[in-house]
Amino acid sequence: MNKIKINIVFGFTVLLLGCVTQLPEIAATLITEKLPHDSDDPAIWVNKKNPEQSIVFGTDKDEINGGVYAFDLDGKIIKEKSITNVSYPNNVDVEYGFKLSDSTKTDILVFTEREKHQIRLFSVPDMQPLDNGGFKVFEDETEVTMKRPMGISIYKDPVTDKVSVIVSRKQGPTANYLYQYELVSDSLGVEANLIRKFGKFSGQKEIEAIAVDDALGYVYYSDEGVGIRKYYANPEKGDEEIALFGSEHFKDDIEGIAIAAYQGNQGFLIVSNQQDHSFNIFKRDDNTFVKTLNLGTIETDGCDVTTEALGDKFPNGLFVSMNDEQDFFYHALDSLRLK
Incomplete structure (x- = not known):
């Protein structure tokens, strides 16, 4: 028997068989x-001095030869800015103005390296490692399956400028699924210090996607089911x-x-x-549903957006989404007609 869907619009009932x-x-x-293997998650780094030279980073999942690839705004890979030979990179994020010393700040990129149970930290745009090979996460867990990081997002406190990362994992408990680590720099380098465990989990599927709204002070994550x-x-x-x-x-x-x-x-x-x-759209202020969009992608995992102008091609911002054919889609943000 065919299913019947009933839509009521402006008082009229429409039957769709x-x-x-x-x-x-x-x-x-x-x-x-x-990409060579399996695209997953993008992050947009805005070049504040020259927006047309901004970079889109995208993870490529593979246990041995994975990578975080850099793309220009024409969608071409920038080999010299890409990080390769990574063990299953999953999610990636960027932040601006991380304090290395009293006189030095740098923009940063972080990503999870699942099969090594760690997160990685690099400066942007010079792409220098700042983590001495990686920061181990979920170290207090005794089961290996609970140590494999997936999602990551950066929070920069708008008052103190403290920078921390919130990390999820492939499997975890129904409470305290997420760990938050503060990134601290001193004369010996950068450390990632655990500052809290939090976050409910339904026990269904997994938690991968995380996004932080720095200005409003919220973290959102997808309990997938x-x-x-x-x-x-x-x-x-x-x-x-x-x-x-939602x-x-x-x-x-x-x-x-x-x-x-x-x-x-x-x-x-x-x-x-x-x-x-x-893609489903929700209001930022009260999280009410707005609409659904078809952007042509297949089985999208990660996505990112900037509302800043990125030159003539993306004068009102850019939305980037993973597509399950080893690539990423760029949409001029105004084409989504959010406003």
Whole structure:
């Protein structure tokens, strides 16, 4: 028997037999060069001095020859900025103005290296390692399966400028699934110090996607089978869950989260509806649902966005999403018609 879907729009009832109407596709501005193995998660680094020279970093998952590849705004791989020979890099993020010393700051890139149970830290754009080979995570766990990091996002406190990373894992408990590490630099180098464990987990599937809203002080993560969870990013504000939302708008796995931040508390969360091959949009201020978009990608894991102007090609910002064909899609942000 065919399923019947009932939509009520402006007082009219429409019966759709057998299927849901396909959303029109918003074509990508461009598609990147293909990676060697398995694309997963992007992060956009904005070159503040020359926005047209900004870089999109994208992870390529492989246990031996994985990498974090750098792309220019034409989608071409920048070999000299890419990091290779990594053991299963999963998620990646960037931050600006990390304090190395009293007189030196640098932008940074972090990513998880799952099979070595660690996270990596590099300066951007010179791509120098700052971690002496990596920072081990989930060290207090006795089971190897609980030590394998997946998602990562950076939080920079807008008041203190302290920088920390929030890390998820392939498997974990139903409480304290996430660990947060503060990145601290001194004369001996950079350290990653554990400052808290927090975050509920349904016990279904896994938690991979994490995104931090620095300005508003929230961290969001996808509990893939049940919804988007929201907490304070600053440990001093407590570990109580603020909200769990969005589940009714997803077909199956809830994946990558990108935060399009505009002035004040305005903006949007863009979240991958993986098996539906679409993206759900929520308001940044109250997390209410806005709409669903078809951007042409298949089985999207990670995504990222910037609202800053990146030259003539992306004058109003850029949205980047992983596509399950070893590449990433670039969309001029205004093509999503969020505003």
